[in-house]
Amino acid sequence: MALAVDRHLAILAGISLSFVAVKALKRFIKKRQNNAPLPPGPVSLPLLGSVLSIDAYEPWLTYTEWGAAYGDLLFVRSLDEEMVVVNSQPIAEALLDKRSRIYSDRPYLATLEPYGLSINFAFIAYGDEWRLCRRLFHQTFRPDSAAKFRPMQIQRAREIVVNLVNDPQNYYDHFATFSLSVVMSTVYDYDIGARDDPMVQTVIKALVPGLTVLTPERALLLKTFPFLLKVPDWCWGSSIKRSARGSRERLNAMADIPFRYVQQHMADGSLVAQSSMVAENLRRMERQEEAFKPAFENALKKAGTTAIIASYETSAATLMVFFLAMVLYPDVQKRAQAEIDSVVGKERLPTFEDRASLPYIDAVLRETWRWQPVTPLGVPHAASSDDVYNGYFIPKGAIITYNTWAITRDEKRYHDASNFIPERFIDSNGVLTNDDPAQYIFGLGRRICPGRYNADFSAWAAIATMLATLDISSAKDDQGKVISFTPEFIPGVVRYLTFFVLLYPLVTDRFVASGFLRPSLAVFRSGLIFIQTLWTVGELPSFDRRDGSLLSVV
Numbered sequence: 001m002a003l004a005v006d007r008h009l010a011i012l013a014g015i016s017l018s019f020v021a022v023k024a025l026k027r028f029i030k031k032r033q034n035n036a037p038l039p040p041g042p043v044s045l046p047l048l049g050s051v052l053s054i055d056a057y058e059p060w061l062t063y064t065e066w067g068a069a070y071g072d073l074l075f076v077r078s079l080d081e082e083m084v085v086v087n088s089q090p091i092a093e094a095l096l097d098k099r100s101r102i103y104s105d106r107p108y109l110a111t112l113e114p115y116g117l118s119i120n121f122a123f124i125a126y127g128d129e130w131r132l133c134r135r136l137f138h139q140t141f142r143p144d145s146a147a148k149f150r151p152m153q154i155q156r157a158r159e160i161v162v163n164l165v166n167d168p169q170n171y172y173d174h175f176a177t178f179s180l181s182v183v184m185s186t187v188y189d190y191d192i193g194a195r196d197d198p199m200v201q202t203v204i205k206a207l208v209p210g211l212t213v214l215t216p217e218r219a220l221l222l223k224t225f226p227f228l229l230k231v232p233d234w235c236w237g238s239s240i241k242r243s244a245r246g247s248r249e250r251l252n253a254m255a256d257i258p259f260r261y262v263q264q265h266m267a268d269g270s271l272v273a274q275s276s277m278v279a280e281n282l283r284r285m286e287r288q289e290e291a292f293k294p295a296f297e298n299a300l301k302k303a304g305t306t307a308i309i310a311s312y313e314t315s316a317a318t319l320m321v322f323f324l325a326m327v328l329y330p331d332v333q334k335r336a337q338a339e340i341d342s343v344v345g346k347e348r349l350p351t352f353e354d355r356a357s358l359p360y361i362d363a364v365l366r367e368t369w370r371w372q373p374v375t376p377l378g379v380p381h382a383a384s385s386d387d388v389y390n391g392y393f394i395p396k397g398a399i400i401t402y403n404t405w406a407i408t409r410d411e412k413r414y415h416d417a418s419n420f421i422p423e424r425f426i427d428s429n430g431v432l433t434n435d436d437p438a439q440y441i442f443g444l445g446r447r448i449c450p451g452r453y454n455a456d457f458s459a460w461a462a463i464a465t466m467l468a469t470l471d472i473s474s475a476k477d478d479q480g481k482v483i484s485f486t487p488e489f490i491p492g493v494v495r496y497l498t499f500f501v502l503l504y505p506l507v508t509d510r511f512v513a514s515g516f517l518r519p520s521l522a523v524f525r526s527g528l529i530f531i532q533t534l535w536t537v538g539e540l541p542s543f544d545r546r547d548g549s550l551l552s553v554v
């Protein structure tokens with residue numbers, strides 16, 4: 001059965017290629033009518049373009065190599081897609097920021113609507129709906145109004161440590177829990193309460209399969225054969241329609257259930273904080289004209305759901321990179337802890353008021369953003385009209401890929417770029433330099449990440465709190481020898497580190513002083529040093545980090 005479906009899909013893929021050929025010919029004719037040349041780039045095969053030369057798992061590596069050969073502005077054809085790859089920050093600023101009126105669209109993805117993914121406004125076209133979603137989002141997440149969430153972020157960061165101590169094996173889960181708990185408090189004033197929290201389960205069930213269908217192959221198939229979404233359930237090829245329906249239902253549930261939670265609690269007056277994004281905007285909505293309310297409510301649901309989707313993996317992936325760096329670069333960890341000890345002391349934990357006095361901690365955060373960027377190709381933009389930049393023609397509809405990875409690996413800017421060296425961000429007076437990777441890792445222009453302040457404060461809170469309370473180092477085997485390992489990353493829109501098992505979290509005496517300890521952890525009050533070997537070499541668990549059932553919360 002599976003074979004038959006595969007064969008049918010192969011036939012469809014073959015027919016898709018013929019459509020691609022016709023389209024390519026039309027474009028060729030159009031190009032000939034235009035005087036400016038396309039940006040330089042690799043030789044493109046008929047029909048296939050350069051698809052076979054692009055590293056399928058880590059395309060940013062190919063684009064970075066091509067950058068060295070052809071320059072910082074590349075033209076790449078891949079099947080029927082035309083792509084302009086930008087390998088430098090100044091060119092990205094010139095296009096995405098200074099010409100944002102042309103470069104603020106997103107590429108068309110045929111899977112978006114059918115799979116319910118248009119609930120995520122990060123992927124929708126530039127236009128009125130996007131504008132409204134973005135405005136609602138911004139009202140909550142801009143720095144001045146998000147300031148009220150800072151104490152909650154500190155509190156959640158401290159919960160990571162409690163969770164790590166209770167259950168050190170599942171540290172990825174604690175990072176994921178942290179990122180969800182911050183965003184769910186901000187958007188819905190929802191406190192993740194217990195293991196297997198039903199709201200968290202709804203989110204995970206919707207997100208995990210939902211994001212995997214964003215593949216270009218599936219999008220190409222649906223773009224060429226939209227009727228696949230209409231075939232009856234008994235017909236071959238209907239699996240696509242059924243999986244789209246399932247995804248849509250799960251994402252709708254993810255958008256509706258927490259939204260209704262807020263409405264219900266507003267109605268019975270039992271909201272705790274009164275100031276979540278949804279609650280604030282529902283109050284605003286009461287003052288709107290009736291005719292506008294449905295569009296407003298729809299945009300608010302989208303803004304809320306997008307916040308969850310956009311922060312879930314990015315924030316957890318960032319903390320995984322930080323953990324890896326601390327294991328691989330123990331001297332950096334020691335220097336960071338020494339700074340906390342001298343500025344904050346051992347009697348309390350760091351807070352945002354200490355941030356300005358802790359430049360090395362900020363340098364560690366900057367290097368975490370740079371060293372292994374979690375969104376190495378950002379989110380693609382699209383050109384909404386023809387343009388000529390620096391003498392090169394950029395066609396309407398071209399996908400604009402901003403290769404963040406190339407910037408992080410620019411040896412002229414970052415000497416020894418593949419190494420984790422926070423000192424590169426500190427000048428000879430011990431002051432932070434002007435080079436902040438937050439200026440490029442969150443994208444640019446009108447589509448720049450609107451959650452960047454929240455992401456930055458969350459990451460700082462988590463990093464400073466963990467450095468103040470834990471020693472993180474490689475695990476040792478039964479003979480006391482350090483177990484070596486090779487870090488591996490799972491590629492995707494968000495690139496994240498596979499779970500690496502090799503560390504000891506060592507709770508330091510600073511932990512004792514913190515007032516957030518629960519009675520079950522009172523043992524630490526005696527100053528007892530806690531050492532937990534996670535696993536010996538023989539018993540590495542097979543661990544699917546996307547399995548939400550592993551999420552745990554104290």
Ligand code: HEM
Binds near residue numbers: 307314318381451
């Ligand atoms: C490590 C953390 C994060 C990174 C590296 C990151 C990175 C990005 C990037 C590269 C984009 C695309 C920008 C562009 O198109 O030029 C983006 C978009 C977006 N991000 Fe983030 N992000 C992070 C965390 C967050 C968080 C915590 C939130 C929400 C609270 C968030 C909300 C969004 C939204 C809503 C968009 C879509 C913007 C639009 O299309 O108008 N992000 N992010």
